[in-house]
Amino acid sequence: MEAVNIGVVGLGNVGSGTLAILADNADQIALKLGFRLHVAAVCSRSVRSKELPSALASAAKTTDWRDVVNHPGVQIVTELVGGSGVAAEIIDAAIARGKSVVTANKELMASCGPEIWDRAIRAGINLAMEASVCGGIPIHAVLREGISGDRVTALYGILNGTSNYILTEMEKRGDSLPSVLAEAQQLGYAEADPSADIDGFDARSKLALLAALAFGEKIMPSDIFVEGIRRISPMDFRYAHTLQHTIRLVCAARQTHDGLILSVRPALIPQATILAGVQGAYNAVWVKGAFGEDTFYYGRGAGPRPTGVAVVSDLMRVAREIRYGSPERVSPFAHERLGEYKPVSVALQKRAYYLRFRVDDRPGIIAALAGILASKHISLESVLQEPCETKHDLPFVITVEPTSEQSVRDAVDEMSRLDFLREPPLALPIETAL
Numbered sequence: 001m002e003a004v005n006i007g008v009v010g011l012g013n014v015g016s017g018t019l020a021i022l023a024d025n026a027d028q029i030a031l032k033l034g035f036r037l038h039v040a041a042v043c044s045r046s047v048r049s050k051e052l053p054s055a056l057a058s059a060a061k062t063t064d065w066r067d068v069v070n071h072p073g074v075q076i077v078t079e080l081v082g083g084s085g086v087a088a089e090i091i092d093a094a095i096a097r098g099k100s101v102v103t104a105n106k107e108l109m110a111s112c113g114p115e116i117w118d119r120a121i122r123a124g125i126n127l128a129m130e131a132s133v134c135g136g137i138p139i140h141a142v143l144r145e146g147i148s149g150d151r152v153t154a155l156y157g158i159l160n161g162t163s164n165y166i167l168t169e170m171e172k173r174g175d176s177l178p179s180v181l182a183e184a185q186q187l188g189y190a191e192a193d194p195s196a197d198i199d200g201f202d203a204r205s206k207l208a209l210l211a212a213l214a215f216g217e218k219i220m221p222s223d224i225f226v227e228g229i230r231r232i233s234p235m236d237f238r239y240a241h242t243l244q245h246t247i248r249l250v251c252a253a254r255q256t257h258d259g260l261i262l263s264v265r266p267a268l269i270p271q272a273t274i275l276a277g278v279q280g281a282y283n284a285v286w287v288k289g290a291f292g293e294d295t296f297y298y299g300r301g302a303g304p305r306p307t308g309v310a311v312v313s314d315l316m317r318v319a320r321e322i323r324y325g326s327p328e329r330v331s332p333f334a335h336e337r338l339g340e341y342k343p344v345s346v347a348l349q350k351r352a353y354y355l356r357f358r359v360d361d362r363p364g365i366i367a368a369l370a371g372i373l374a375s376k377h378i379s380l381e382s383v384l385q386e387p388c389e390t391k392h393d394l395p396f397v398i399t400v401e402p403t404s405e406q407s408v409r410d411a412v413d414e415m416s417r418l419d420f421l422r423e424p425p426l427a428l429p430i431e432t433a434l
């Protein structure tokens with residue numbers, strides 16, 4: 001049967017991994033599909049200096065993405081440039097030419113995905129985006145198809161490999177965040193500007209996409225409370241361990257009586273939970289369904305080949321649709337518009353909290369803090385203090401019983417004005433198992 005022709009724009013990490021798989025696994029892909037995937041054109045700004053797999057030598061090479069989109073043979077345009085500028089132009093142009101699109105672009109899909117999807121459907125083409133969240137974990141397929149018969153009540157994820165690598169290295173070695181980050185940057189695991197990873201914004205885009213899929217709602221990144229990991233220090237791991245917990249950047253989407261609560265933030269999680277075992281740059285998604293209960297998905301969240309597998313699998317899905325005319329148009333964006341789940345403020349969430357203080361020691365500190373907690377109707381659960389030689393920067397922790405985030409925020413605001421504190425208290429929710 002005749003091959004389906006594809007064009008690839010962007011030959012960086014994901015683009016090069018995708019081409020390697022298309023070349024090295026071509027025969028098995030053809031056996032699975034019943035026809036071949038043929039790479040007709042490739043593009044990057046520096047395409048001339050790129051070494052392409054020899055099996056793809058016949059592909060047209062260009063520095064202008066328009067040549068790929070307008071190439072008469074190209075049936076599927078693969079956008080692997082990233083960002084929301086040129087990438088949006090490439091996808092718009094492909095849709096306008098009636099060509100299906102495969103993308104790995106979480107940023108663009110999280111901010112404009114629903115509109116792009118609607119345009120794609122009106123144009124009668126497909127838009128596939130498995131690689132945009134969790135690289136090698138096929139979580140889109142799971143939520144759109146695999147467990148679509150269930151009613152999702154909660155989803156927790158570790159969705160940013162860089163911050164998980166940093167936290168787990170801090171935990172193992174007891175080193176500070178700046179030193180682990182500097183090492184990760186040297187090894188190429190973290191960007192020179194690490195903000196998107198360690199301030200939680202990358203994870204927030206991914207949670208917006210996953211929560212839209214899981215809950216059938218239009219969810220924008222701005223609906224999600226975000227707090228990064230910059231304030232986490234080795235002592236927080238020591239205190240967390242004393243409480244039989246650890247600390248991870250937890251992406252959470254939970255249906256509550258008040259509405260859908262969405263957050264990306266460092267949180268204590270019980271050491272005994274499966275999520276606590278997710279180490280290094282791995283990603284994981286833990287979904288709770290009303291009927292099927294827990295399912296857990298784990299794998300590499302990034303990297304040329306794991307992400308390349310997701311891109312190639314999307315190409316196969318879309319190519320099958322083109323060849324056999326069997327549209328598989330399950331929307332990745334709020335396809336049901338279920339209307340059941342409305343995002344509400346994280347301030348409504350009720351959790352136990354971990355409050356960590358650094359103080360200049362003097363009599364009456366605990367009494368002052370306890371007084372503020374009592375005035376907000378927050379019950380103190382425990383006070384933990386490691387032995388410390390100095391009285392000028394003394395750390396200790398108070399845990400409180402489940403209460404509303406708003407009460408904790410009010411208490412932290414009031415505590416921050418106390419003159420014995422060296423910095424505002426660090427407040428982290430203590431998560432339970434799903």
Ligand SMILES: NC(=O)c1ccc[n+]([C@@H]2O[C@H](COP(=O)([O-])OP(=O)(O)OC[C@H]3O[C@@H](n4cnc5c(N)ncnc54)[C@H](OP(=O)(O)O)[C@@H]3O)[C@@H](O)[C@H]2O)c1
Nearest residue numbers: 010011012013014044045046080081082104105302303307
């Ligand atoms: N890296 C991962 O593991 C991973 C995982 C999941 C999803 N993603 C997503 O995958 C996408 C690509 O990420 P990446 O890490 O592969 O990025 P990357 O390594 O920076 O590669 C980007 C590629 O796009 C090309 N490019 C940029 N502007 C262009 C333009 N105007 N015209 C033509 N080509 C242009 C670059 O060309 P030059 O080579 O000439 O500079 C480069 O080849 C992003 O949306 C990212 O979020 C990445």
